[in-house]
Amino acid sequence: xxxxxxxxxxxxxxxxxxxxxxxxxxxxxxxxxxxxxxxxxxxxxxxxxxxxxxxxxxxxxxxxxxxxxxxxxxxxxxxxxxxxxxxxxxxxxxxxxxxxxxxxxxxxxxxxxxxxxxxxxxxxxxxxxxxxxxxxxxxxxxxxxxxxxxxxxxxxxxxxxxxxxxxxxxxxxxxxxxxxxxxxxxxxxxxxxxxxxxxxxxxxxxxxxxxxxxxxxxxxxxxxxxxxxxxxxxxxxxxxxxxxxxxxxxxxxxxxxxxxxxxxxxxxxxxxxxxxxxxxxxxxxxxxxxxxxxxxxxxxxxxxxxxxxxxxxxxxxxxxxxxxxxxxxxxxxxxxxxxxxxxxxxxxxxxxxxxxxxxxxxxxxxxxxxxxx
Amino acid sequence: xxxxxxxxxxxxxxxxxxxxxxxxxxxxxxxxxxxxxxxxxxxxxxxxxxxxxxxxxxxxxxxxxxxxxxxxxxxxxxxxxxxxxxxxxxxxxxxxxxxxxxxxxxxxxxxxxxxxxxxxxxxxxxxxxxxxxxxxxxxxxxxxxxxxxxxxxxxxxxxxxxxxxxxxxxxxxxxxxxxxxxxxxxxxxxxxxxxxxxxxxxxxxxxxxxxxxxxxxxxxxxxxxxxxxxxxxxxxxxxxxxxxxxxxxxxxxxxxxxxxxxxxxxxxxxxxxxxxxxxxxxxxxxxxx
Numbered sequence: 001x002x003x004x005x006x007x008x009x010x011x012x013x014x015x016x017x018x019x020x021x022x023x024x025x026x027x028x029x030x031x032x033x034x035x036x037x038x039x040x041x042x043x044x045x046x047x048x049x050x051x052x053x054x055x056x057x058x059x060x061x062x063x064x065x066x067x068x069x070x071x072x073x074x075x076x077x078x079x080x081x082x083x084x085x086x087x088x089x090x091x092x093x094x095x096x097x098x099x100x101x102x103x104x105x106x107x108x109x110x111x112x113x114x115x116x117x118x119x120x121x122x123x124x125x126x127x128x129x130x131x132x133x134x135x136x137x138x139x140x141x142x143x144x145x146x147x148x149x150x151x152x153x154x155x156x157x158x159x160x161x162x163x164x165x166x167x168x169x170x171x172x173x174x175x176x177x178x179x180x181x182x183x184x185x186x187x188x189x190x191x192x193x194x195x196x197x198x199x200x201x202x203x204x205x206x207x208x209x210x211x212x213x214x215x216x217x218x219x220x221x222x223x224x225x226x227x228x229x230x231x232x233x234x235x236x237x238x239x240x241x242x243x244x245x246x247x248x249x250x251x252x253x254x255x256x257x258x259x260x261x262x263x264x265x266x267x268x269x270x271x272x273x274x275x276x277x278x279x280x281x282x283x284x285x286x287x288x289x290x291x292x293x294x295x296x297x298x299x300x301x302x303x304x305x306x307x308x309x310x311x312x313x314x315x316x317x318x319x320x321x322x323x324x325x326x327x328x329x330x331x332x333x334x335x336x337x338x339x340x341x342x343x344x345x346x347x348x349x350x351x352x353x354x355x356x357x358x359x360x361x362x363x364x365x366x367x368x369x370x371x372x373x
Numbered sequence: 374x375x376x377x378x379x380x381x382x383x384x385x386x387x388x389x390x391x392x393x394x395x396x397x398x399x400x401x402x403x404x405x406x407x408x409x410x411x412x413x414x415x416x417x418x419x420x421x422x423x424x425x426x427x428x429x430x431x432x433x434x435x436x437x438x439x440x441x442x443x444x445x446x447x448x449x450x451x452x453x454x455x456x457x458x459x460x461x462x463x464x465x466x467x468x469x470x471x472x473x474x475x476x477x478x479x480x481x482x483x484x485x486x487x488x489x490x491x492x493x494x495x496x497x498x499x500x501x502x503x504x505x506x507x508x509x510x511x512x513x514x515x516x517x518x519x520x521x522x523x524x525x526x527x528x529x530x531x532x533x534x535x536x537x538x539x540x541x542x543x544x545x546x547x548x549x550x551x552x553x554x555x556x557x558x559x560x561x562x563x564x565x566x567x568x569x570x571x572x573x574x575x576x577x578x579x580x581x582x583x584x585x586x587x588x589x590x591x592x593x594x595x596x597x598x599x600x601x602x603x604x605x606x607x608x609x610x611x612x613x614x615x616x617x618x619x620x621x622x623x624x625x626x627x628x629x630x631x632x633x634x635x636x637x638x639x640x641x642x643x644x645x646x647x648x649x650x651x652x653x654x655x656x657x658x659x660x661x662x
Contacts, residue, residue: 011569015484015496018477018540022499025537029514030502036517172387176394177414180407183398194645195415199422201641202634204598205618209626210421213428213437220424220437233378240378248417280397301505309507312600316622326509330604333513341517344510351507 030348036341037143039136142342152328152343159325162239162314163307166246167254170303173247174254175296179288181255182262193259196252204249208316211245212236237319245317246307253302261295262288297358305351386413426638429631436626446628447636456633459617466528466603466613467596470535475589477536478543483577485544486551500545503538511538512605519606526608534606535596542595543588550584551577 146152181189199207214220215235222232235241265288273283311326318324325347333340390413393406425436429447433440450456485496503511515534516526524530554577562572578585600615607616618630 011487012484012489014480015488018481018484018544019496021477021537021540022496025515025518025533026499026502029511029518030506032517032521033510033514172384172391173414176391176410180394180411183407192411196418198638198641198645199418200594200598202422202425202638203600203615203618205600205615205622206425206626206630206634207421209436209618209622210425214421214424216437218437248421251418281395284395305505305507309509311509312619312622326507329509329513333516333605337517340513344513347507348510351505355505 033341033344033348036338037345038138038140040139040141040338041136142339143346145339146342146346155323155328156325156346158239158322159308162242162246162322162324163304165243166250166307167300167304169243169247170251170254171296171300174251174299175258175292177251178255178258178262178292178295181259189263193256196255200252205312205316207249208245208313211241211248212316215241215244236317237321239318239322242314242318242322242324245313246310249310249313250303250307253306254299257299257302258292258295261292265291300358301355304354308351309347422638425631426635429628429635431628434627436628436631446632449627449629450632450636453629456614456617456629459612459614460633462528462611463597463614466531466535467593470532470539470596471589471592473532474536474539474543474592475585478540478588478592479547479578479581479585481540482544482547482551482581483573486548497548500541503541504545508599508601509605512602515602516605526606527611531603531607531611531613534602535599538599538602539592539596542591543585546588546591547581547584550581554580 146156181192184192212219215233216222217232217234217236219236221235226232269291270283270287273287278286309324309326309329311324311330314322314324315327325343329340329343329347332343390406390410393402394410396403396406398404428436428439430442430444431438431440432443432445485493488496512534515530515537518524519526519530524533558580559572559576562576563569567575598615599613600619603613603616604619607613612620614633618626621627621630
C-alpha cells in the first residue's frame with residue numbers, strides 16, 4: 001500500500017481572493033464610515049476668499065468638460081452654467097443647493113452661492129486618490145451635533161419606537177404562523193412556505209404603494225367602510241400606517257427563521273416531554289419555545305435592523321410627520337457626509353448592542369444570518 | 374389616538390387567535406382555528422398584491438379608483454423605453470452579480486471550510502456583516518469607498534455593490550452543505566487516483582450543488598429586490614427598476630408599473646409550477662436515499 005500522499009494543495013488557498021475582497025468591500029467601507037464620523041473638513045472658506053481676484057476670471061478658467069465623469073460630482077446632481085453663475089441641482093431632491101465640487105483638472109474648486117460672488121477657487125493642486133482626505137481634522141463635533149439637536153433625537157426615538165412596535169407585531173403574528181406551518185404535513189408546508197416567499201418577487205416599493213391605495217382617504221378600505229355606513233378613517237400619514245406596512249414587509253423575515261428552527265426540533269424530544277407527564281401547554285412553553293429561541297432571535301434581528309433604518313416606507317406611508325432616522329441619514333448624506341456618517345455609526349452601535357442583547361452573548365458567528373437560509 | 378385603534382385592531386384578533394391556535398391538536402376547534410389563522414395571514418399577505426394586479430387592468434390613470442377594464446397599460450408598457458431600459462439594467466445587474474457571486478462565493482466557501490478554526494471564525498463574522506448590517510449603512514459606506522478610490526458611479530459600481538452583498542448569502546447557503554458532506558468520498562477519490570482538482574469538480578461540487586443553486590436563487594432575488602444600496606451606488610445615469618419606481622412614487626404611480634409586476638409575478642409562478650411538476654421524481658430519489 002502506498003503511503004498517503006504528503007503533498008497536497010492547501011485547499012484554504014481558495015478563500016484568499018475572498019479574504020482580499022472582503023477586506024476591501026466589506027470591512028474597509030465600515031472603517032471609512034467610522035473615520036468620516038470622527039472627522040470634519042477644514043473650512044477653507046475664509047482663507048481662500050482673499051485669493052480670489054475677480055469671479056469672472058475664475059469662471060473662465062474653470063474646465064467644465066470633465067464634471068460629468070467625476071464620481072463626487074455625479075453623485076450630487078446636475079449643473080447649469082449659463083456663462084455667469086453655476087447652479088447645482090440635487091437630482092434626488094430636485095432643488096438648487098450649493099456644493100463643494102471636485103474638478104477633473106486636478107484642482108478643488110469650492111463653490112458656494114452667496115451674495116454676488118458665485119465661485120471661490122480654493123486652488124489646491126494634486127487632488128487625486130487619497131489626497132481627498134487631506135483637508136480633514138479629527139473631532140467629535142458630529143456626534144455632539146446629533147445629541148444636542150432636539151430634532152434629530154426626536155426622529156431617532158421615533159424610529160426606535162416604530163421599529164420596536166413593528167418587530168413586536170411581527171413576532172406576535174409570525175410565531176403562531178411558523179408554529180402552525182411546522183405542524184402541517186411536509187408536502188403541504190413546503191408549498192405554503194413558498195407561498196410566503198412569492199410576494200417578495202414583487203418590488204417592495206410597489207407592495208408598499210399598494211397599501212397606500214388601500215388605506216388612502218379615497219382608498220379601497222374607506223370606500224368599503226362608507227358603503228357599509230361607517231365613517232371614513234384617516235389612516236394615511238400616521239405612525240400606525242408606517243408600522244402596518246413594516247409588519248407587512250418584514251413578516252416573512254420573522255416567519256422563516258422561526259419555521260426553520262421549529263421543523264428541525266427532534267420529535268422524540270417532544271414525545272419524551274409527553275411521556276414524562278407534561279401536558280400540551282407545558283410542552284409548548286418549556287420544550288418547543290426554548291428550542292425555537294435561536295430562530296426567534298434571528299427573526300427579531302432580521303426584522304428590527306431593516307425596520308429601524310427603512311426610509312422608503314416611512315416616506316411613502318408617513319409623509320413628513322413620520323420621518324425616520326433612515327430618511328435623515330439619506331438626506332444629510334448628500335449635503336454633509338461627515339454628519340451622515342456619524343448617524344450611521346450611532347445606528348451601527350445600536351444594532352450591535354441589540355444583537356448582543358438578543359443573542360445573549362453566545363454568538364458563534366454562524367447562527368445569526370444562517371437562520372433564514 | 375389612531376395608534377390605539379390600530380393596536381386594538383391588530384392585537385385583539387391576534388390574542389384570540391393565539392389562544393386558539395396553540396390549543397391542543399386533539400380538539401377540533403384548534404384545527405379549524407389554525408386554518409382560519411393561516412387564511413387570515415394569507416389574506417393580509419396577498420391583499421395588496423391582489424389590488425396591484427387588479428388595477429393593472431384599470432382603464433384610468435389611478436392605482437386606487439376603478440374606472441373599467443382595459444389592457445391599455447400593457448400596451449403602454451411595450452412602448453415605454455424608460456421602463457424597459459430600467460428593467461434591462463435590473464436583469465443585467467441581477468444576473469451578472471448573481472453569477473459572479475455564486476462562482477466566487479462557492480470557491481471561497483470551499484476555501485473557508487478548510488481554513489483553521491480561528492481565521493475561519495473571523496472571516497465568517499466578516500461575511501455576516503452585510504446580512505446583519507442595515508442596507509442604508511452598507512450603501513453609504515460603499516459610496517464613501519467609491520469616493521476615496523475614485524471609482525465612477527455607474528454600472529461597475531452598482532454590480533460591485535451587488536456582488537458584495539450577494540456573496541455572503543451564497544457562502545452561507547453553501548457552508549451547511551459542505552458540513553454535511555462526507556469527507557471520506559473525497560479521500561476515496563484521491564486514493565483511486567483522481568487529482569485534487571478533478572476530485573473537487575467531480576466529487577465535492579456535485580455534493581454541494583443544492584447549496585449552490587439556492588445561493589444563486591437567493592442572490593438573484595436579493596439583487597432584483599434591492600433598492601437602498603442601488604440608490605447610493607448607481608449614480609444619476611444608471612437606473613434600476615426599484616429606483617425608477619421610487620422616483621415614480623414621488624410623481625404618482627401609473628398602472629403601467631403594476632402591469633409590469635403582474636407579468637413578473639406570473640412568470641415566477643409559472644417557473645415555480647414547472648419546477649414543481651418535475652419535483653415528484655426528486656422526492657422519490659430523496660426517499661430512496
